[in-house]
Amino acid sequence: MxxxxxxxxxxLGLVAxxxxxxxxxxxxxxxxxxxxxxxxxRIESLVELYLADKNEQTQHLxxxxxxxxxxxxxxxxxxxxxxxxxxxxxxxxxxxxxxVAFWQEGIVIKEMSPEHKFNFFDGxxxxxxxxxxxxxxxxxxxxxxxxxxxxxxxxxGKTFIIGQDxxxxxxxxxxxxxxxxxxxxxxDIGYIYYRDTEELKTINLYPKTWSPRLEEKWAGRVSSxxxxxxxxxxxxxxxxxxxxxxxxxxxxxxxxxxxxISLIHPERKVDFPFDPKNDYVLYPFFTQLFxxxxxxxxxxxxxxxxxxxxxxxxxxxxxxxxxxxxxTLENYRKVKYILxxxxxxxxxxxxxxxxxxxxxxxxxxxxxxxxxxxNELDYNVxxxxxxxxx
Numbered sequence: 374m375x376x377x378x379x380x381x382x383x384x385l386g387l388v389a390x391x392x393x394x395x396x397x398x399x400x401x402x403x404x405x406x407x408x409x410x411x412x413x414x415r416i417e418s419l420v421e422l423y424l425a426d427k428n429e430q431t432q433h434l435x436x437x438x439x440x441x442x443x444x445x446x447x448x449x450x451x452x453x454x455x456x457x458x459x460x461x462x463x464x465x466x467x468x469x470x471x472x473v474a475f476w477q478e479g480i481v482i483k484e485m486s487p488e489h490k491f492n493f494f495d496g497x498x499x500x501x502x503x504x505x506x507x508x509x510x511x512x513x514x515x516x517x518x519x520x521x522x523x524x525x526x527x528x529x530g531k532t533f534i535i536g537q538d539x540x541x542x543x544x545x546x547x548x549x550x551x552x553x554x555x556x557x558x559x560x561d562i563g564y565i566y567y568r569d570t571e572e573l574k575t576i577n578l579y580p581k582t583w584s585p586r587l588e589e590k591w592a593g594r595v596s597s598x599x600x601x602x603x604x605x606x607x608x609x610x611x612x613x614x615x616x617x618x619x620x621x622x623x624x625x626x627x628x629x630x631x632x633x634i635s636l637i638h639p640e641r642k643v644d645f646p647f648d649p650k651n652d653y654v655l656y657p658f659f660t661q662l663f664x665x666x667x668x669x670x671x672x673x674x675x676x677x678x679x680x681x682x683x684x685x686x687x688x689x690x691x692x693x694x695x696x697x698x699x700x701t702l703e704n705y706r707k708v709k710y711i712l713x714x715x716x717x718x719x720x721x722x723x724x725x726x727x728x729x730x731x732x733x734x735x736x737x738x739x740x741x742x743x744x745x746x747x748n749e750l751d752y753n754v755x756x757x758x759x760x761x762x763x
Contacts, residue, residue, distance in 0.1 A: 403637065404762035406712050406720040411739065414451035416753040423519050424733040424741050424755060428475045429603070435480065436753075441470040444480070451753075457498045465500045467492050471516075474525050476532065481525060487511045489538060491566065505571055507564065508540035512547060513594075515539075519732040519743075520661045524601045526623075532568035535608075535623070537578055537599050547594075556594070557586040563599060565627065576627055584615045593649030598662035600669060603736035607631075607715050609669045611662040614647050618671065618713060634717040640675055640709055654702060655682060663731060665738035668760065670731065671711045677702060712760055720762050727756055 414434075416422055422436040422445065433454065436445045444457045459470045459482055471485040478496040483489060488506035495501050515522070523536025542560045545551070556579075563576030578597040585592040598611040606623040616635045621628035637643070641657045654677040661672040681701060685692040692698055708730050710722035725731070729744040732755065741755045 402718045404712075404714075404718050404720040406722050407761045407763055408726050408740075409759040409761070410726065411757040411759060413754060413756045414447075414449060415755075416445065416447055416451045416453065418445065418753050421752040424743075425472070425521065426474045427733065427735045429736050433475075435473060435475055437473055441473070444473060451755075455498075457494075459494075459498075465494070465498060472521050472523065474521060474523070476525050477527070481534070483523065485511070485514075487540075489540060491534065493568075502568075504566060504568070505573065507566070507573070508538060510540055510544065512542070512544075513539040513596075515596075519730070520598075520663065522599075524599075524664075526601065534566045534568070535564070535599065535601060537563045537576075537597055539594065539596050541575065542594065553591050554586055554589040556591075557583070560594075562596060563628075574627055578610055580610070580612075580617075580619050580630070580633070582633060583612055583617055583619075591649065592647060595649075598659065600662045600664035602664050602666065602669075602715065604666035605715075609662060609664065609713075611659050611671055613659045614656070616641075616643060618669075620715070620717070632717065634713070634719070636671060636711050636713070636719065638673070638709055638711050638721040638723075640707075640721075640723060641673055645676070652682065654706060655679060660708075661731075663734040663740075665734045665760075666736040667714055668734075668738050668762070669713045669715075670734055670740070670760075671713065672731065673709055673711075675705060675707045675709060677705045681705070712762060714762055718762055726758060729756070 416436060420438045422438060424434060425437050426435040432449055434447045436447065442458060442460055444459060446454045448454060459467050462468055467482050467484050469485040470482045472483040474481055476493060479494040482492045484492060487508065487510050489508045490506060491504040492500055493502040522538060523534050526533055526535065539562055541562050541564065546556055546560050561575035561577050563578040565574045578599060579586055592614050595613055601608050601623060608621040608623050608628050610619040610621065617633050618636050619633045620631040622631055645657060647656050657673050657676045659671055659673045663670040685695065685698045711719055712722060713719040725742055727742060727744050729742045731740050732743050733741040738760050740758045740760055742758060743755055744751055
């Protein structure tokens with residue numbers, strides 16, 4: 374899994390709010406995270422699956438195979454209800470499917486293409502609509518396995534999609550001349566797409582009070598993780614660089630800033646120096662953001678110490694192909710989490726109840742955890758834990 378990361382263009386995350394201006398920042402109280410084990414589910418499949426979504430009305434789960442060759446819909450026990458092979462050419466296909474989510478009675482698939490269109494399917498997997506172009510190029514490549522870059526929301530029978538995509542950055546901001554902090558004032562990488570009117574609103578997800586923009590420092594063309602609460606209109610935006618988490622309210626005109634907090638974890642150094650020219654393994658980037666009903670869950674990976682990295686680099690430019698390097702990387706690059714409620718209270722998670730990683734969080738604040746295992750029989754077993762902050 375870790376080795377596969379290098380074949381992808383690494384997309385990292387940031388966010389958005391006037392020069393030298395500080396928004397409302399709360400001093401976040403710390404809580405203790407508790408886990409309540411509920412049950413587990415296993416899906417009978419010969420290929421490894423990833424949990425993409427949950428339909429809160431039907432209590433159905435949506436899984437995708439890594440290459441999106443097959444989609445499965447199951448009940449909460451893992452019993453398969455239906456299957457669909459979305460990939461290909463034809464009236465009910467998507468040439469290169471990238472991400473998938475439930476939508477009304479069917480599903481919506483975001484394609485990988487220069488336009489990144491949304492493809493809408495009914496409950497019988499018949500394609501009934503396609504969105505206008507979201508982007509005008511394919512300059513950044515992100516492969517989503519256990520998280521998604523957009524949220525599908527329903528309001529009074531109308532659908533709108535809110536998300537982020539680095540490919541929304543105009544070409545004029547992709548040359549070396551634009552590699553300065555003013556880039557963050559002009560590049561809108563967030564969007565709200567209104568399905569019924571086909572209107573597309575863009576959002577600046579590089580807040581004015583995000584540290585690199587506030588301090589006028591270049592941190593690279595990095596992305597932000599944006600999630601909407603599954604119980605109300607609270608929005609959280611997590612920069613992958615820095616320590617800030619930003620809260621917004623979703624409104625008709627877009628998102629309105631509320632407050633921000635500084636995230637704290639005993640295994641993530643505060644004000645860790647960042648150089649966008651360095652190898653990504655040298656920084657504890659935030660790598661995902663999940664949303665539940667009452668909580669958000671931030672994920673990060675601990676860094677590889679510089680001195681250890683330097684010993685491998687001294688062996689030559691081909692050190693990335695050294696098995697010992699990958700073994701060392703797995704020992705140091707550990708996944709960690711921070712649970713945050715909608716008032717900014719947070720709790721650090723150093724270890725999950727079982728060895729594994731979070732793949733999904735539902736509206737009841739239940740985490741779907743997949744165990745780390747080389748055993749094929751464990752590939753598609755998910756353990757469900759409800760989380761609380763005390």
